[in-house]
Amino acid sequence: MNSDKVEKHILSLMVENQPGVLARIAGLFSGRGFNIESLCVAETIDPDVSRITLVTVGDLAVTEQIKKQLNKLVNVIKVFDFTDTPHVHREMALLKIHARPETRAEILRMVDIFRSRVVDVGADYYTVEVTGDEDKITAFLNLLKPMGIKEIARTGAIALAREKTKGGQNGKN
Amino acid sequence: MTKMTGVQILFQALQEEGVTTIFGYPGGAVLDIYNELPKTDIKHILVRHEQGAVHAADAYARASGGVGVCLVTSGPGATNTVTGIASAYMDSVPVVVLTGQVPRHLIGNDAFQEVDIVGITRPCTKHNYLVTDIKDIARIIKEAFHIARSGRPGPVLIDLPKDLMTMTAEYKPLKAVSLRSYRPTYNPNLKQLDKVIKLIKSARKPMILAGGGVLLSKGSDALTAFAKKTNMPVAATLMGLGVFPTKSRLWLGMIGMHGTYRANMSSGECDLLIAIGVRFDDRVTGKIDVFAKKATIVHVDIDPTSIQKNVPVAIPVVGDCRITLELLNELLDKEDPATIHRQRRAWLDQIEEWKNTKPLAYEQKDEIKPQYVIEKLYELTKGDAIITTEVGQNQMWTAQYYNFDRPNCFITSGGLGVMGFGLPAAIGAQLARPDKLVVDIAGDGSIQMNIQEMATAVQYGLPIKVAILNNQYLGMVRQWQEMFYDKRYSHTDMQFAPDFVKLAEAYGAVGLRAVKPEEVEPVLKEGLFNKKTVIMDFQVEREEKVYPMVPAGAPITDMLLV
Numbered sequence A: 001m002n003s004d005k006v007e008k009h010i011l012s013l014m015v016e017n018q019p020g021v022l023a024r025i026a027g028l029f030s031g032r033g034f035n036i037e038s039l040c041v042a043e044t045i046d047p048d049v050s051r052i053t054l055v056t057v058g059d060l061a062v063t064e065q066i067k068k069q070l071n072k073l074v075n076v077i078k079v080f081d082f083t084d085t086p087h088v089h090r091e092m093a094l095l096k097i098h099a100r101p102e103t104r105a106e107i108l109r110m111v112d113i114f115r116s117r118v119v120d121v122g123a124d125y126y127t128v129e130v131t132g133d134e135d136k137i138t139a140f141l142n143l144l145k146p147m148g149i150k151e152i153a154r155t156g157a158i159a160l161a162r163e164k165t166k167g168g169q170n171g172k173n
Numbered sequence B: 001m002t003k004m005t006g007v008q009i010l011f012q013a014l015q016e017e018g019v020t021t022i023f024g025y026p027g028g029a030v031l032d033i034y035n036e037l038p039k040t041d042i043k044h045i046l047v048r049h050e051q052g053a054v055h056a057a058d059a060y061a062r063a064s065g066g067v068g069v070c071l072v073t074s075g076p077g078a079t080n081t082v083t084g085i086a087s088a089y090m091d092s093v094p095v096v097v098l099t100g101q102v103p104r105h106l107i108g109n110d111a112f113q114e115v116d117i118v119g120i121t122r123p124c125t126k127h128n129y130l131v132t133d134i135k136d137i138a139r140i141i142k143e144a145f146h147i148a149r150s151g152r153p154g155p156v157l158i159d160l161p162k163d164l165m166t167m168t169a170e171y172k173p174l175k176a177v178s179l180r181s182y183r184p185t186y187n188p189n190l191k192q193l194d195k196v197i198k199l200i201k202s203a204r205k206p207m208i209l210a211g212g213g214v215l216l217s218k219g220s221d222a223l224t225a226f227a228k229k230t231n232m233p234v235a236a237t238l239m240g241l242g243v244f245p246t247k248s249r250l251w252l253g254m255i256g257m258h259g260t261y262r263a264n265m266s267s268g269e270c271d272l273l274i275a276i277g278v279r280f281d282d283r284v285t286g287k288i289d290v291f292a293k294k295a296t297i298v299h300v301d302i303d304p305t306s307i308q309k310n311v312p313v314a315i316p317v318v319g320d321c322r323i324t325l326e327l328l329n330e331l332l333d334k335e336d337p338a339t340i341h342r343q344r345r346a347w348l349d350q351i352e353e354w355k356n357t358k359p360l361a362y363e364q365k366d367e368i369k370p371q372y373v374i375e376k377l378y379e380l381t382k383g384d385a386i387i388t389t390e391v392g393q394n395q396m397w398t399a400q401y402y403n404f405d406r407p408n409c410f411i412t413s414g415g416l417g418v419m420g421f422g423l424p425a426a427i428g429a430q431l432a433r434p435d436k437l438v439v440d441i442a443g444d445g446s447i448q449m450n451i452q453e454m455a456t457a458v459q460y461g462l463p464i465k466v467a468i469l470n471n472q473y474l475g476m477v478r479q480w481q482e483m484f485y486d487k488r489y490s491h492t493d494m495q496f497a498p499d500f501v502k503l504a505e506a507y508g509a510v511g512l513r514a515v516k517p518e519e520v521e522p523v524l525k526e527g528l529f530n531k532k533t534v535i536m537d538f539q540v541e542r543e544e545k546v547y548p549m550v551p552a553g554a555p556i557t558d559m560l561l562v
Helices: A021-031 A060-072 A104-113 A134-147 B006-016 B028-039 B050-064 B082-090 B117-124 B134-149 B162-166 B190-202 B212-216 B220-230 B261-269 B321-333 B337-341 B345-357 B370-381 B393-401 B422-432 B453-459 B475-484 B500-506 B517-528
Strands: A007-016 A038-043 A049-058 A076-081 A087-098 A117-121 A125-132 A149-154 A158-161 B003-005 B021-024 B043-046 B068-072 B095-101 B127-130 B155-161 B168-170 B206-210 B234-236 B251-254 B272-276 B296-301 B315-318 B386-389 B438-443 B465-470 B510-514 B534-539
Touching (some): A007 A158, B003 B006, B006 B168, B050 B082, B095 B117, B117 B127, B117 B155, B190 B296, B190 B315, B190 B321, B190 B337, B206 B220, B220 B337, B251 B393, B261 B345, B370 B393, B422 B453, B465 B517
Parallel strands (some): B068 B095, B095 B155, B206 B234, B206 B272, B234 B251, B272 B296, B296 B315, B438 B465
Antiparallel strands (some): A007 A049, A087 A158
16 A cells, blocks of 8 residues: 555545634644645535535645544534545636736637636726636636736645446546 | 523523532632522532632542542633543543633623633533523533543533523523534444454464543443453553552553553563553653564554544544453453463463562662652552652652552543642542542652642641652752753742741641651651541652653663663
8 A cells, every 4th residue: 555645635524613712723733743735615505504515635644644533523424525426527717817808819719628718807807717626727827827817716626426226427536 | 380590590500410519619600600509409519719629620530430520710710620531631631610701792802801701612622602692591501421431431521601601591400411422432443353352362372452531431340351361461551550469470560651661562462462441641651662662552442532642543433441441351251261371381470570680769868768658658658659740850750659559549630631630639639539538649840830729738637748859959850950951950949949848837737747767657657647638748759750751752671770
């Protein structure tokens, strides 16, 4: 087993929707020297429960310890690691791009190719919304960089497991 | 249904949890609580510093087997508890800390004596609460005690805003606690236990390492039976001392930085290490990547995060130590004893040789040796005393020379290593066990860290004994300076100290002093059998060191013996 390999893990935590829970989780990571690459929190359909999607990196020993420590927190109901289970994950980014007369058409072409949308237009900029996995967003960013990106906001990953029902697309992103 | 005030609900809920004693210190934010306190049956012990309240509650919990409770005010009262809470957290002691808080409408305004104690103690409590609704008080108290005492025990803090205390609400007693997100695993996976039995049968050089978890689960009888059935030698961590009869030929002694030669060597040579209720602290393992290198490691612990945290484990077993040991004993009863004991003689002979050639040793010459004081104390008490310690050399000599041969008699700040722990701990232990002789073995440095608690001991007529091993140094730090820092005794010389005999008298206690070796026994006799609070000042050889010793970061088999 390659236990020293540093891997990215998408963890999905079901937590009690109470004040201080996020602080407990963030404090656990900072206090024990674990990494958080991104973090998303929102209520689920049960208003007493929130889902936290958290991307972390570490070798097997570290990520196992992270999951155990998270499970140990009294307000954490369940911890899922999506790394080895079929799942879908998405991230959204909003980009404000310099739009000069000579680049406007090119930007719109990119927006089209990446199935993204222009959500705000100004005299010299477009604000574009793009969703996808991290690679797609990074690729989109890289292509638009030469046009000049004024500002960017990324959500970090959110994810859900696929279910084992017929007709599902197990294993595909 | 009756309407009650917040503070009445609080006391009702506390009494339903069986609370009879609270250690505390009043202040502005808890005035309403203190106003109600005399109307209840709860005995309140007024400490002289809030840190003392938590250490006393910690020792009370350990000596009674219950939950220790303390009550302090907001702001500085709350921050003063942090050291005690962190110590209880590292040593897995069930303590409930009630802190006052400013009224809700002032929270966040930097009000007088306001501090975010829930934020401050988040990383050093098992769980904590800020109560924001009077309707939650009863439930939170119930949950807090449940969380503190179940699973791997630990401290729980409840922050109580002042305005809630005088409001009124209906009180409904709660029956049981149900927390969907907190369900400790008590019963181990039986498949794992079968693997353990298989390993025991094939091992030639097995050993058991028992820790505080065995004591917390009240598993020392099960452990002793397990060791006898398997003919396996037993070492204990500092927190595990008292878990196994020390007269047994299977007893290895304490392991670690100041462990016995045979315990440390056994860990280096064993082919099977069954670790139960330990967490592989660095003071136990030494250089981690060579620790128990030849062994297959089985690790039993109720806390999954303890397993695979520091050392790689072949067979993890998540479960209560006592339950796991009892199940293992049942499985062993089905086996043929001959197959379990096979070929242990060479291993046990080797251990016997280590024991005989490199025992714990010191030489009592002209000046009093601290080890001698502890050996004499053991002789005179016949081991039938609760011993608390401060931290440093006094703690290590106590661990080495007071032959802890029964559970729950040794109360020390193991994980956090808090100087100033022993005196308030002795107070807590004495209140939990009025029938027992309680002795704090102290150093001259650490006793001064919570010396104010002498007033508490005398006020409540607690006949605790403080034995100061007085070398006029911060001895352990001095020892490291001597050995690893070119004898540059930077700020460890404490010759400027109070006269401890006069200090005892100033507090209304009895003060005794021994300067020569022949005075040790008479002073101990006079002190121990006195019915009052006593300080015994033993002026010991100044530069005596704790041996054996493993330098920090070295393998624990690389021991400095003298």
